[in-house]
Amino acid sequence: MAGGGASVVYKTDVLVIGSGLAGIRAAVAAQKCGADVILVSKGTGASPDIIGFNAAVADKDTSDIHYEDTINSGMYINNKSLVKRMSKEAVLLVDELEAMGVGFDRSGSDYRLLQPLGSSYPRLVHHRSNTAIQVVKIIKKSRAWQEVKTLNNLMITDLLTDGKRIVGACGIDMNMGGFVGFQAKAIVLAAGGSGGLHHFTTYPSDINGMGYALAFNAGAEMVDMEFIQFEPCGFVAPKSLIGKIIVTTLLMAGAELLNNTGERFMFRYSDRGEKVQKDVLSRAMYNEISQGRGSVHGGIYIDVTKLPTKLLVEDQDRYYQSALKAGVDLTKSRGEVAPIAHTFLGGVRIDENCASSVEGLYAAGEVSGGLHGANRIGGNAGTEVLVFGPIAGINAANYVNHMNQSSIEPAFRQGYSEKRREFELRKSAKKSSVTPMEVRNKIGSIISREIGIVKSGEGLTKALGELEEISQLVPVMHSEELNQLSEIYIVNGMLISAKMMIKASLIREESRGAHYRKDYPETNNNDWLKNIIIKRSEDGLTSTISPVLEDTDMP
Numbered sequence: 001m002a003g004g005g006a007s008v009v010y011k012t013d014v015l016v017i018g019s020g021l022a023g024i025r026a027a028v029a030a031q032k033c034g035a036d037v038i039l040v041s042k043g044t045g046a047s048p049d050i051i052g053f054n055a056a057v058a059d060k061d062t063s064d065i066h067y068e069d070t071i072n073s074g075m076y077i078n079n080k081s082l083v084k085r086m087s088k089e090a091v092l093l094v095d096e097l098e099a100m101g102v103g104f105d106r107s108g109s110d111y112r113l114l115q116p117l118g119s120s121y122p123r124l125v126h127h128r129s130n131t132a133i134q135v136v137k138i139i140k141k142s143r144a145w146q147e148v149k150t151l152n153n154l155m156i157t158d159l160l161t162d163g164k165r166i167v168g169a170c171g172i173d174m175n176m177g178g179f180v181g182f183q184a185k186a187i188v189l190a191a192g193g194s195g196g197l198h199h200f201t202t203y204p205s206d207i208n209g210m211g212y213a214l215a216f217n218a219g220a221e222m223v224d225m226e227f228i229q230f231e232p233c234g235f236v237a238p239k240s241l242i243g244k245i246i247v248t249t250l251l252m253a254g255a256e257l258l259n260n261t262g263e264r265f266m267f268r269y270s271d272r273g274e275k276v277q278k279d280v281l282s283r284a285m286y287n288e289i290s291q292g293r294g295s296v297h298g299g300i301y302i303d304v305t306k307l308p309t310k311l312l313v314e315d316q317d318r319y320y321q322s323a324l325k326a327g328v329d330l331t332k333s334r335g336e337v338a339p340i341a342h343t344f345l346g347g348v349r350i351d352e353n354c355a356s357s358v359e360g361l362y363a364a365g366e367v368s369g370g371l372h373g374a375n376r377i378g379g380n381a382g383t384e385v386l387v388f389g390p391i392a393g394i395n396a397a398n399y400v401n402h403m404n405q406s407s408i409e410p411a412f413r414q415g416y417s418e419k420r421r422e423f424e425l426r427k428s429a430k431k432s433s434v435t436p437m438e439v440r441n442k443i444g445s446i447i448s449r450e451i452g453i454v455k456s457g458e459g460l461t462k463a464l465g466e467l468e469e470i471s472q473l474v475p476v477m478h479s480e481e482l483n484q485l486s487e488i489y490i491v492n493g494m495l496i497s498a499k500m501m502i503k504a505s506l507i508r509e510e511s512r513g514a515h516y517r518k519d520y521p522e523t524n525n526n527d528w529l530k531n532i533i534i535k536r537s538e539d540g541l542t543s544t545i546s547p548v549l550e551d552t553d554m555p
Helices: 021-032 063-073 080-100 131-139 210-217 278-290 309-315 317-325 380-400 409-427 436-450 457-471 482-507
Strands: 002-004 007-017 037-040 052-054 124-126 149-151 154-161 166-173 178-189 228-237 256-258 300-303 335-344 347-349 361-363 530-537 540-547
Touching: 007 021, 007 166, 007 380, 021 037, 021 131, 021 178, 021 380, 037 178, 052 080, 052 380, 063 080, 080 131, 080 380, 131 380, 154 178, 154 210, 154 409, 154 482, 166 409, 166 482, 178 210, 178 380, 178 409, 210 347, 210 361, 210 482, 210 530, 228 278, 278 300, 278 335, 309 317, 347 361, 361 380, 409 482, 436 457, 436 482, 457 482, 482 530, 482 540
Parallel strands: 007 037, 007 178, 037 149, 178 361
Antiparallel strands: 002 007, 052 124, 154 166, 166 178, 228 335, 256 300, 300 335, 530 540
């Protein structure tokens, strides 16, 4: 480490951005390969909410069936190489985690599996409803983790390249109160999704699309940014429960959704009732609410009182206890829920080794795109982070083994100096008429209004115009404190991510999975069995429409 004044520079082989399960697993895997690793994080992330992961360990289930379920759920635009690798390695993952000491729920010698929406068989392996928390605790006791340098409360603002490959990153260290640089041979981006762009979301506010903006600005290709999955059952009341969810595996177990007339309305939308994909559930609930058949607080009633008490109180204790503390005993009374912004399905375009289109930049977890296609099966998010985190770390470590640190130093120094000057200019900018938080709230309102369950070309075009106007405010924003300065960078990242989402949504003139255009309500397999690729250009961004790659097409 070297530094000067309020600025500090670290040197490392692999820099991991994000402290969720994908980042932690990547960091440990890279360290075990002999790499020097630094992991940085700004917030807590969403990994603690992962209750389990899908793996084909039931008697009649196979990794091939898991593969087919995932492709069918994604409506055939998934990156098939990613799906194949995930479904095969998920089975091995169960043995790996048990060897580490994770105790999965069992009934005798068999796993007590839950069946997520979209899965042909019960497939969700879990430790009660706290699988991710259990895994993280065990990893952080390991010797390999102790060798990873961790820096918390640090926000990465820019990835640095020499025009072709990664040479490092810059950010703001909120603890020391200054600018910080990282000269790194490779970077694993595991910064999560963008749920925090919406006002009504399951995610913490720090999950706001910054990872997408970092990759985009570095020149990485982004894929299918139009797909945002809404979790159907987010509490709308009481106030202390807003943002919390009831897991949809309970719908597969027999929970019922009711409108304000007491009708179990889902059978009007599908002969399978509530046992359908999340996108179908969310749109049906949206329709009921918008047509005046919603609950007292503008949601839908969910009734889980007929389910076994053990399933609620023990297997889903986390969700049951959250509701109970707020005064809702789900074993005795109905809850009020509505679709809530949740998983982002697009992101950094990667291959099966988690490599992006920028040399030395790897991505894992929700910040990456292509695995889920147009819709995600419940439980596959857990599988994604657990499987691809180590893959990213191992391949990043293998990449740096053939590099010399001095070969990237000139490009790093140039990029670092430019970003530090920008940082200092931003601190001394004249006071503007709006604060970063005011602008952030405006962006959130636009996103929540126009990039929801139902979209339209008219609304998307209007939103894009409004965001372009807001973009003019960012270069002149003033910051008197470090917290304000970090908010300016966040606002800029939110704008970049939102524009990519809107432009991709405008380009895809059909409805598919989590992307529904009311002006193009049909799925068009003739013209739109394709991926939309977005990349940075001199004019802002450029987009291409690419046929879905088969396994044999992948490098």
